[in-house]
Amino acid sequence: MDELKLYTYIAVFSTFAVYFGIAWWARASSTSDFYAAGGGVGPIQNGMAIGADWMSAASFISMAGLIAFLGYGGSVFLMGWTGGYVLLAMCLAPYMRKHGKFTVPEFIGDRFYSDGARIVAIACLIIASVTYIIGQMKGVGVAFSRFLDLPYEVGLYVGMGVVFVYAVLGGMKGITYTQIAQYVVLISAYTIPAIFISLQLTGNPIPQIGLGSTLADGSGVFLLDRLDAVVTDLGFKEYTTAKLGNSLNMFAYTLSLMIGTAGLPHVIMRFFTVPSVQAARASAGYALVFIALLYTVAPAVGAMARFNLINTIEPVAGEQLEYEKRPQWFKDWEKTGLLKFEDKNGDGKIQYVADAEKNEMVTVDRDIMVLANPSIANLPNWVVALVAAGGLAAALSTAAGLLLAISSSISHDLMKSVLTPNMSEKKELLVGRITMTIAILFAGYLGLHPPGFAAGTVALAFGLAASSIFPALMMGIFSRTMSNKGAIAGMSSGIGVTMLYVFQHKGIMFIPGTSFLGDMSANWFFGISPEAFGVVGALVNFSVAFIVLKMGEPAPKEIEDMVDNFRSPHGEIKAAHDH
Amino acid sequence: MENQQTYWKDNVRLILVCLAIWFTVSFGFGLLLVEPLNTIRLGGYKLGFWFAQQGSIYTFLALVFWYAKKMNDLDKKYKVEEK
Numbered sequence: 150m151d152e153l154k155l156y157t158y159i160a161v162f163s164t165f166a167v168y169f170g171i172a173w174w175a176r177a178s179s180t181s182d183f184y185a186a187g188g189g190v191g192p193i194q195n196g197m198a199i200g201a202d203w204m205s206a207a208s209f210i211s212m213a214g215l216i217a218f219l220g221y222g223g224s225v226f227l228m229g230w231t232g233g234y235v236l237l238a239m240c241l242a243p244y245m246r247k248h249g250k251f252t253v254p255e256f257i258g259d260r261f262y263s264d265g266a267r268i269v270a271i272a273c274l275i276i277a278s279v280t281y282i283i284g285q286m287k288g289v290g291v292a293f294s295r296f297l298d299l300p301y302e303v304g305l306y307v308g309m310g311v312v313f314v315y316a317v318l319g320g321m322k323g324i325t326y327t328q329i330a331q332y333v334v335l336i337s338a339y340t341i342p343a344i345f346i347s348l349q350l351t352g353n354p355i356p357q358i359g360l361g362s363t364l365a366d367g368s369g370v371f372l373l374d375r376l377d378a379v380v381t382d383l384g385f386k387e388y389t390t391a392k393l394g395n396s397l398n399m400f401a402y403t404l405s406l407m408i409g410t411a412g413l414p415h416v417i418m419r420f421f422t423v424p425s426v427q428a429a430r431a432s433a434g435y436a437l438v439f440i441a442l443l444y445t446v447a448p449a450v451g452a453m454a455r456f457n458l459i460n461t462i463e464p465v466a467g468e469q470l471e472y473e474k475r476p477q478w479f480k481d482w483e484k485t486g487l488l489k490f491e492d493k494n495g496d497g498k499i500q501y502v503a504d505a506e507k508n509e510m511v512t513v514d515r516d517i518m519v520l521a522n523p524s525i526a527n528l529p530n531w532v533v534a535l536v537a538a539g540g541l542a543a544a545l546s547t548a549a550g551l552l553l554a555i556s557s558s559i560s561h562d563l564m565k566s567v568l569t570p571n572m573s574e575k576k577e578l579l580v581g582r583i584t585m586t587i588a589i590l591f592a593g594y595l596g597l598h599p600p601g602f603a604a605g606t607v608a609l610a611f612g613l614a615a616s617s618i619f620p621a622l623m624m625g626i627f628s629r630t631m632s633n634k635g636a637i638a639g640m641s642s643g644i645g646v647t648m649l650y651v652f653q654h655k656g657i658m659f660i661p662g663t664s665f666l667g668d669m670s671a672n673w674f675f676g677i678s679p680e681a682f683g684v685v686g687a688l689v690n691f692s693v694a695f696i697v698l699k700m701g702e703p704a705p706k707e708i709e710d711m712v713d714n715f716r717s718p719h720g721e722i723k724a725a726h727d728h
Numbered sequence: 729m730e731n732q733q734t735y736w737k738d739n740v741r742l743i744l745v746c747l748a749i750w751f752t753v754s755f756g757f758g759l760l761l762v763e764p765l766n767t768i769r770l771g772g773y774k775l776g777f778w779f780a781q782q783g784s785i786y787t788f789l790a791l792v793f794w795y796a797k798k799m800n801d802l803d804k805k806y807k808v809e810e811k
Contacts, residue, residue, distance in 0.1 A: 221762075224781050227781050228784050231784075231788050234792060235746065235788050236747075239743045362772055373772045373773065400755060404755075427803070427809075430796035430800075434792040434793045437789050716732075717808045718803055718808055719808035
């Protein structure tokens, strides 16, 4: 076994041992522990746990890779996935915490005084969360296949097994404390290589400043200017100005991700674990601190990875690398099939250009950029090993949070509240664990047939959450009169329109060959890509809900009183452990 | 009761101010006005690009903490703190 593999095994298995240890130490003994960690997590710890829950395989593995290839267009992910916390902190979290229930469908069911609304919310939640899990599964598969030398499918099965054991044991209490450890692992794994690379390229150890600095090669040229020059030389779009589709698409994409963030149940759930309304407001702030730490480094990681990749293949303009002299990381990634070279002109050298006819780097999977980055920059082996552990921490922590959201919505909202209200607490825990199993098998199946790279899949989940849950919550809090019928009609039409749009371009249930309009921009509505369509679905949701409200009865008086109650921190608090 | 309605109005007003800033730095500076702003430089960064990939995030962060602080003050002013 070579040194790198030894380090990787040590890093991965020692972090796993820590997680399992914590999960065992903090295992859930009641449904209150299982769903809301007993309602007693402080704002800083909660912020860290939200950070780990939030920063998924998509954030850790895919995002910087997307930015590396999209340049300025990748900004939609940076703004979209952080801007949602502003909405969450001001418009949703404090009031939902005050109301004091375990789950999002429970809040919607109470506010819209209807089991129908609750069931529609459960359906929306499951669709959005399952789509989101696909991205995590793919991330786990990629990380395992590269670092433990397993085929992608086997990596996926190993990941499914680990996530399963982990989430079933944990519950919210276990998951929260484990996620604090996972946050520390993933943020070190992300920033340490970034600091090294920034230091190498610009002489400045802070990546956020390094990205705006001059190169350390003595030329006095700014890094971004040099990058712009080399990518345009190869025929690619200029890095700092390349748009993602048109401006309207970028606008809609960013807004969809923002309101989707605020509507994702596994994130909102975290605000039920804090002890007070004040703590809920502060939690959102701390969560954003811990998230911003990664999100402001990501643009530097992306740009520097692109820079190093091109520099390796073409160290001097016009003098390409000979294929026989390719570095070890290149060979390693070729084995996974995620990097592929084809000597089209037979000169034995690697031509990497924008023109598809001449480009010989036929596959450069965006997801590998963060994982390969430390080796491309020739960093020591322990840094490479750390990145593997970080990527797995990110994927596992998010998957666990999502599985909890899915299983709690089925066992607590559907079984306990609607179908069998007399179910004992013990039985409810068991049902929760069984639903996790089903969810993970289903997600694993979709992970084998993924509809795109990991962040793309995740972006679809955001569109679905944006078009269904976010508008329902906003109307529930900011309108005192919104009625049950309005909310149900709004949610169903919002998610319906969005799913129709996604499926007609991406295939029904993402199964290849079943899309009837094709995934091409010519067929897109005003040039809006399926990933960016959530905001249109949200507008449909709001409009339908208000039309239905105007035609029917407004919410009764006791619901208006309930709204008044959760709008103010004062007064009766229904503690999460009332149940 | 009346007290509570003015509390809610003050809260909504504060939210609107925050969201106006939120919109300006991200959708305004980062997207709609990116081209004119890109003519200005911040070190190696074009300013519009900087807002899209760095500046908007720092502003979001400040906004959330500022809102939390202002709301805690409002809670005290209207005596609606949690028991």
